[in-house]
Amino acid sequence: MQEPTLLLLTALADEPRHGYAIAREVELISGGRVKMRTGTLYGALERLLGQGLIEVHEEQIVDSRLRRTYSLTAEGRQSLAAEAQRIAATAREAARRLGVSGETASA
Amino acid sequence: MNPRLLRLYPAGFRRAFGDEMAEAYREATEGAGPVTRVREAGDIVAHALRLRLGIGSAHRGGRLFAAAAPFALAATGAHAAFLLASTLNLAYVTGRPDFETPLGYAINGFHVLTLIGAVVALSGRFAVGARTTFAGAAGTATCLVIAVLPGALDMPLEHLAHLVPPLAIAALPLLCPPDLHPPCRIRTTTGLLALLLWTPLSVVLLALLDAGGFGMIVLWRFAVTVLAALALAGRPALSGIRTTGRFALASAPFLVLGHFAGVVGEDTALPCLALLAATALALRLWRRRRSNTAGHA
Numbered sequence: 001m002q003e004p005t006l007l008l009l010t011a012l013a014d015e016p017r018h019g020y021a022i023a024r025e026v027e028l029i030s031g032g033r034v035k036m037r038t039g040t041l042y043g044a045l046e047r048l049l050g051q052g053l054i055e056v057h058e059e060q061i062v063d064s065r066l067r068r069t070y071s072l073t074a075e076g077r078q079s080l081a082a083e084a085q086r087i088a089a090t091a092r093e094a095a096r097r098l099g100v101s102g103e104t105a106s107a
Numbered sequence: 108m109n110p111r112l113l114r115l116y117p118a119g120f121r122r123a124f125g126d127e128m129a130e131a132y133r134e135a136t137e138g139a140g141p142v143t144r145v146r147e148a149g150d151i152v153a154h155a156l157r158l159r160l161g162i163g164s165a166h167r168g169g170r171l172f173a174a175a176a177p178f179a180l181a182a183t184g185a186h187a188a189f190l191l192a193s194t195l196n197l198a199y200v201t202g203r204p205d206f207e208t209p210l211g212y213a214i215n216g217f218h219v220l221t222l223i224g225a226v227v228a229l230s231g232r233f234a235v236g237a238r239t240t241f242a243g244a245a246g247t248a249t250c251l252v253i254a255v256l257p258g259a260l261d262m263p264l265e266h267l268a269h270l271v272p273p274l275a276i277a278a279l280p281l282l283c284p285p286d287l288h289p290p291c292r293i294r295t296t297t298g299l300l301a302l303l304l305w306t307p308l309s310v311v312l313l314a315l316l317d318a319g320g321f322g323m324i325v326l327w328r329f330a331v332t333v334l335a336a337l338a339l340a341g342r343p344a345l346s347g348i349r350t351t352g353r354f355a356l357a358s359a360p361f362l363v364l365g366h367f368a369g370v371v372g373e374d375t376a377l378p379c380l381a382l383l384a385a386t387a388l389a390l391r392l393w394r395r396r397r398s399n400t401a402g403h404a
Binding site: 002003004005018019020023036037038039040041042043044045046047050062065066067068 | 120123124126127128129130131132134135146147150151152153154155157158163164165284285286287288290291
């Protein structure tokens with residue numbers, strides 16, 4: 001899974017969010033490293049909607065402007081969970097080999 | 108948001124996302140300085156252009172360019188490294204540099220820029236690296252145009268035909284949708300600096316290794332740079348090649364630039380095609396093994 005996709009799905013994992021809030025969360029999660037600008041963000045949202053990983057949660061009119069919030073679909077949750085497991089397994093193995101966990105590293 | 112920016116988008120996209128994009132743009136630029144505003148506007152223009160051309164990340168064309176981009180960079184970087192190594196090798200063997208004119212120095216300078224750009228892009232700073240690569244290729248093309256101007260180096264006009272393919276290949280990564288950029292391979296600045304230090308040293312080493320006549324077969328010199336570039340692109344790039352179309356688009360830059368490097372021609376066409384077929388088969392077997400392993404896990 002590419003990093004922008006991982007960050008976008010992570011940004012929606014805990015609650016539905018609208019466009020700019022998603023971009024802010026992505027920047028927060030990545031520690032300021034990844035800044036998704038508006039064009040790129042909506043390109044990614046369109047793609048994830050097409051892939052069925054996210055869906056429109058709610059549509060509201062705020063200050064006479066349409067505001068949509070997005071949330072993960074069941075498939076999006078599964079994909080994100082699988083990717084999180086993969087990353088965690090790699091990190092656990094790295095920590096084990098470095099002996100950080102206190103276990104002896106194999107020769 | 109300037110309504111003219113929104114009008115750049117296709118009507119269907121504008122209907123679906125226009126309102127909320129305008130709101131997101133307003134929030135992103137509220138209280139922001141001119142640089143942020145220009146960057147946001149530039150991102151919108153680039154995205155709208157990609158959608159008009161059908162190469163957004165939601166389009167098949169966009170995913171095709173995303174899969175091929177690392178290979179276009181690898182081929183462009185390998186080509187630049189090959190040309191630099193060949194120039195240095197000739198200078199070492201003959202005792203005279205072949206680039207004693209200002210234009211010669213400029214061309215080699217742009218080759219260095221192209222190589223550095225490719226290394227930076229493949230190591231993970233994709234956007235800045237891809238632009239640097241293109242700038243290097245454009246600089247080389249400009250020098251070649253100057254070279255055919257009357258009074259300058261007396262180069263034949265048909266050499267201008269050599270400009271387009273390398274420039275087009277260097278431009279290909281710029282079409283990759285930003286949300287499909289290859290992952291960062293080298294995360295630390297120290298690692299990147301070490302790589303940037305080793306790259307020119309490796310080119311010099313390659314040039315010196317060839318000096319004994321061992322490398323009269325120039326194919327091996329190009330193959331070394333190609334393998335090094337592919338190693339830098341790594342498994343993430345290879346795993347993006349899932350269809351015959353993607354493989355063809357990924358291979359084309361190597362064949363084209365190999366031809367311009369003088370190593371892919373009539374007498375080497377058959378071995379090159381055999382090598383490509385073997386690579387395609389190896390890739391298919393590797394992918395099958397990966398999916399079998401994932402299935403058993």
